Amino acid sequence: MSQEMLVLLAKSLWETTYMVAVSSFISALLGIPLGIILVTTNKGHILENAPLNRILGAIVNATRSTPFIILMVAIIPVTRLLVGTSIGTNAAIVPLSIAAIPFVARIVESALKEVDYGVIEAAQAMGASPREIITKVLIPESLPAIVLGLTLTIISLIGYSAMAGAIGGGGLGDLAIRYGYQRFRADIMLITVVILIAQVQIVQSTGDYISNRLNKK
Amino acid sequence: MITLQDIEKVYQSDNGTIHALRGVNLSVKQGEIFGIIGTSGAGKSTLVRCINMLESPTKGIVTVDGQELTSLNEQELREQRKKIGMIFQHFNLLSSRTVYQNIAFPLELAKRSKEEIDKEVLHLLELVGLSDKKDQYPAQLSGGQKQRVGIARALANHPKVLLCDEATSALDPQTTKSILELLKDINRKFQLTIVLITHEMQVIKEICNQVAVIEGGKIIEQGKVIDIFTQPQSNTTKEFISSIINHNLPDFFKEITLASEPSADSNLILRLSFIGHSTEEPVISSMIRRFAIDASILYGNIDHIQTIPFGTLIVELSGEQASLQQALSYLKTRELGIEVIGYVARNARAIG
Ligand SMILES: Nc1ncnc2c1ncn2[C@@H]1O[C@H](COP(=O)(O)OP(=O)(O)O)[C@@H](O)[C@H]1O
Ligand SMILES: [Mg+2]
Numbered sequence: 170m171s172q173e174m175l176v177l178l179a180k181s182l183w184e185t186t187y188m189v190a191v192s193s194f195i196s197a198l199l200g201i202p203l204g205i206i207l208v209t210t211n212k213g214h215i216l217e218n219a220p221l222n223r224i225l226g227a228i229v230n231a232t233r234s235t236p237f238i239i240l241m242v243a244i245i246p247v248t249r250l251l252v253g254t255s256i257g258t259n260a261a262i263v264p265l266s267i268a269a270i271p272f273v274a275r276i277v278e279s280a281l282k283e284v285d286y287g288v289i290e291a292a293q294a295m296g297a298s299p300r301e302i303i304t305k306v307l308i309p310e311s312l313p314a315i316v317l318g319l320t321l322t323i324i325s326l327i328g329y330s331a332m333a334g335a336i337g338g339g340g341l342g343d344l345a346i347r348y349g350y351q352r353f354r355a356d357i358m359l360i361t362v363v364i365l366i367a368q369v370q371i372v373q374s375t376g377d378y379i380s381n382r383l384n385k386k
Numbered sequence: 387m388i389t390l391q392d393i394e395k396v397y398q399s400d401n402g403t404i405h406a407l408r409g410v411n412l413s414v415k416q417g418e419i420f421g422i423i424g425t426s427g428a429g430k431s432t433l434v435r436c437i438n439m440l441e442s443p444t445k446g447i448v449t450v451d452g453q454e455l456t457s458l459n460e461q462e463l464r465e466q467r468k469k470i471g472m473i474f475q476h477f478n479l480l481s482s483r484t485v486y487q488n489i490a491f492p493l494e495l496a497k498r499s500k501e502e503i504d505k506e507v508l509h510l511l512e513l514v515g516l517s518d519k520k521d522q523y524p525a526q527l528s529g530g531q532k533q534r535v536g537i538a539r540a541l542a543n544h545p546k547v548l549l550c551d552e553a554t555s556a557l558d559p560q561t562t563k564s565i566l567e568l569l570k571d572i573n574r575k576f577q578l579t580i581v582l583i584t585h586e587m588q589v590i591k592e593i594c595n596q597v598a599v600i601e602g603g604k605i606i607e608q609g610k611v612i613d614i615f616t617q618p619q620s621n622t623t624k625e626f627i628s629s630i631i632n633h634n635l636p637d638f639f640k641e642i643t644l645a646s647e648p649s650a651d652s653n654l655i656l657r658l659s660f661i662g663h664s665t666e667e668p669v670i671s672s673m674i675r676r677f678a679i680d681a682s683i684l685y686g687n688i689d690h691i692q693t694i695p696f697g698t699l700i701v702e703l704s705g706e707q708a709s710l711q712q713a714l715s716y717l718k719t720r721e722l723g724i725e726v727i728g729y730v731a732r733n734a735r736a737i738g
Contacts, residue, residue, distance in 0.1 A: 271566070291478035294438055294549075295492040295539075296467040309482045385523040386481050 185340035192265035200273025229271040261338030268320030313384040322377025388414040393446035421594035471540030475552035510538040528559035644728030652729040659723035679705030
């Protein structure tokens with residue numbers, strides 16, 4: 170393989186990593202609080218608020234049920250507004266984050282729902298405020314499950330980033346399509362697939378390891 | 387220390403409304419161990435959760451340590467809750483925290499300094515006998531040990547009141563005994579008022595001073611444990627007691643007919659209950675010496691309610707009707723409980 174191809178590969182690998190890292194970070198930053206709100210505003214929970222719960226739930230479901238490829242195109246105006254362009258790695262981060270936020274929210278929601286309500290009540294009986302219950306009970310108790318959920322999110326984002334790349338986002342997906350597919354470079358196709366698989370494996374094992382270390386049950 | 391006035395609790399759920407408490411009045415004095423017993427669904431948990439307002443009553447007034455909790459806002463209520471400890475059937479410990487960190491939790495909530503927390507936690511660990519387990523996680527502990535952590539955690543902020551919701555129901559009899567001992571100890575040491583919910587009469591008998599029986603959201607009977615045990619009024623109470631003290635008539639009574647009035651030729655069957663010192667008094671023998679009668683013991687049992695001995699005897703007295711009545715009057719002057727079970731024809735039984 171030529172020097173030129175190696176540089177291209179390295180660049181694509183960096184682009185994918187960058188897109189996935191930034192969109193993972195943004196989706197965790199917004200998705201975790203959203204998940205917490207989804208749980209705590211439920212009926213009978215510490216911040217019960219049925220209207221808010223219903224509205225947020227509907228938004229999350231709507232975003233989640235839109236296929237990524239359509240979402241990506243549909244929000245092009247928003248992307249332009251935020252990053253000034255709809256092409257390139259930075260532009261791809263917008264749809265990636267928007268797709269992943271509700272995903273993270275649902276994952277966090279189901280992780281927090283696993284926390285035994287008795288433990289929450291015990292904290293209430295000790296005079297804990299809703300904020301203290303969230304930070305000192307709900308999150309620490311469900312951290313192993315949240316870590317696994319975030320791992321899953323990162324893996325999904327690796328897949329989505331390849332799709333985003335195909336329509337001008339750069340990264341490994343873009344490389345595979347332009348060289349591997351359009352120019353019949355089977356070696357490039359093979360190598361990108363291997364790198365993608367390796368990335369997923371590394372993320373999964375790291376996530377499993379951290380989650381296991383955190384789990385005291 | 388605790389008063390509940392006309393507490394009503396109605397749950398609205400999808401399948402209708404549930405009237406869980408129907409006008410409950412209770413008053414618990416400082417330093418008492420107050421038991422509340424009832425069958426499943428009677429409203430025990432709802433009642434105890436009204437005391438710290440985990441459940442806010444639909445109607446009524448809750449007062450703890452002179453503070454009316456039903457009139458407080460959320461913030462004020464949280465402050466008051468720090469003075470009320472609570473332990474649970476399923477312990478409800480934080481699985482992500484060690485024993486030490488679990489006990490430290492309420493102290494963190496109370497914004498105590500690291501040094502204060504350390505001192506307090508180590509002391510509590512010693513109190514509940516878990517010093518060697520301080521860095522273990524709840525998953526590594528037995529049920530009894532978990533409940534000890536629960537107790538230490540509940541005591542961390544030096545509460546005035548400890549609420550126990552079926553605290554021993556998930557434990558085996560041996561462990562139950564040791565947890566009850568610990569609660570008794572704490573009650574004595576700190577003059578801590580304890581409210582204890584249970585469906586087991588054994589628990590009440592073991593440590594409570596006062597007991598209330600709850601059924602269908604109402605307190606149907608309450609009083610000193612010794613009085614409730616010796617003179618239960620309601621059928622529910624009798625049933626609870628019979629689970630540990632046999633209050634039913636022995637089987638052979640099923641085969642004979644009992645009359646409620648004496649006839650010329652009948653024997654008298656009595657149930658005598660002795661409490662405390664009267665168990666040491668030779669009542670039966672002095673009765674036989676005084677009156678021209680014979681006595682045979684059909685059934686006997688002796689038990690303890692905490693340290694107080696409590697005995698039951700079923701005796702059959704035979705003799706002239708006049709002597710029998712004299713003996714009965716004599717017994718009534720002694721310090722013991724008497725229940726006339728009935729009269730049987732003399733030849734109905736092979737005695738006398
Ligand atoms: N959160 C709730 N929502 C609706 N009904 C409830 C709730 N909690 C308890 N109940 C009902 O109230 C009654 C009393 O329950 P509870 O106090 O838990 O009884 P116990 O502790 O004596 O078994 C039961 O009929 C129960 O189904
Ligand atoms: Mg209960």
